[in-house]
Amino acid sequence: MVIEARQFKRFDIETSVVITDNSIGELPVLYTASNLSEGGLFIKSDLLWEPDSILSVSFNLPGRLESVKAKVKVARLEETFDIFGENVDVHGMGLKFIDISDEDFNFLKKVIGDFQNTK
Numbered sequence: 001m002v003i004e005a006r007q008f009k010r011f012d013i014e015t016s017v018v019i020t021d022n023s024i025g026e027l028p029v030l031y032t033a034s035n036l037s038e039g040g041l042f043i044k045s046d047l048l049w050e051p052d053s054i055l056s057v058s059f060n061l062p063g064r065l066e067s068v069k070a071k072v073k074v075a076r077l078e079e080t081f082d083i084f085g086e087n088v089d090v091h092g093m094g095l096k097f098i099d100i101s102d103e104d105f106n107f108l109k110k111v112i113g114d115f116q117n118t119k
């Protein structure tokens with residue numbers, strides 16, 4: 001079995017995320033993110049897209065009024081987590097950033113840096 005190392009450290013965050021699937025029209029869906037990294041975010045939900053789907057997201061972070069906007073790819077789906085030896089059903093999907101403006105990415109890195117400095 002191959003275990004992939006995470007490229008970026010993840011931080012717990014609870015923020016609302018609006019996902020729009022442009023392939024089916026402007027149908028925004030509101031989700032809650034549970035963690036965030038420079039590479040993407042994890043969304044908890046029972047309503048999931050197929051892996052490799054390309055979506056648009058927007059979400060707010062502390063310290064700025066404007067939303068961070070990005071294109072993402074559904075990198076993985078989760079149905080069960082192993083927490084302290086117990087299987088817990090948590091449905092969700094890992095979203096990988098594939099297109100984000102320099103301004104939004106730099107702000108995201110700043111917020112993550114602030115998280116690192118407070119831990």
